[in-house]
């Protein structure tokens with residue numbers, strides 16, 4: 001905050017897990033956090049000088065895609081993103097009818113009943129097949145290099161290992177997508193992070209899967225790839241500026257503050 005040029009009017013923080021409405025870390029498995037007070041202690045450490053917004057990373061990225069990216073024409077968007085470790089998701093809606101924004105634990109929907117054990121205690125969870133760690137494991141299994149990950153996955157088109165990779169990674173993603181689309185009824189699906197690369201390489205398979213859902217038989221459900229750069233960072237920006245947009249006075253900005261007015 002001290003290094004920022006001009007006045008700092010808010011702080012936005014992204015966490016890779018479940019965040020309570022008060023900004024506490026309810027369950028953040030990648031960090032091993034359970035019921036960790038976060039938003040209030042952070043605000044206190046910042047002398048309550050500015051509002052602090054804390055949200056789940058996937059929800060922040062989804063909002064960014066919904067505002068600036070591939071989802072900007074949608075009314076109820078399903079967003080999924082693969083991290084190095086874990087998969088996040090969110091549903092973002094444009095209005096009251098489409099519903100509010102919901103973070104999802106999409107990485108933990110079960111895609112195989114006899115699958116690998118997951119850190120959540122279940123088996124066969126989606127993220128154990130499609131996060132970057134899982135994809136690296138598959139590449140090793142089928143005798144391909146693991147780095148640079150994006151380029152290796154892109155290069156799999158036309159290679160003899162394509163079918164085996166599709167079976168081990170893309171098929172679980174297909175099953176997960178069908179379940180999520182049928183359960184949540186979005187009018188479009190946006191895939192981000194490593195999933196955007198999978199959608200690039202295996203677009204026909206994944207598009208066919210979404211088009212085959214009951215929801216897509218009622219109305220078209222386009223499958224889209226993330227287009228905004230740094231979506232989580234942009235989403236955290238939305239969280240940081242949220243209070244300023246709602247009520248500038250809460251950020252210590254008022255109409256008599258000429259210096260700030262000029263900057264705004």
Ligand SMILES: [Zn+2]
Nearest residue numbers: 108118120125
């Ligand atoms: Zn799980």
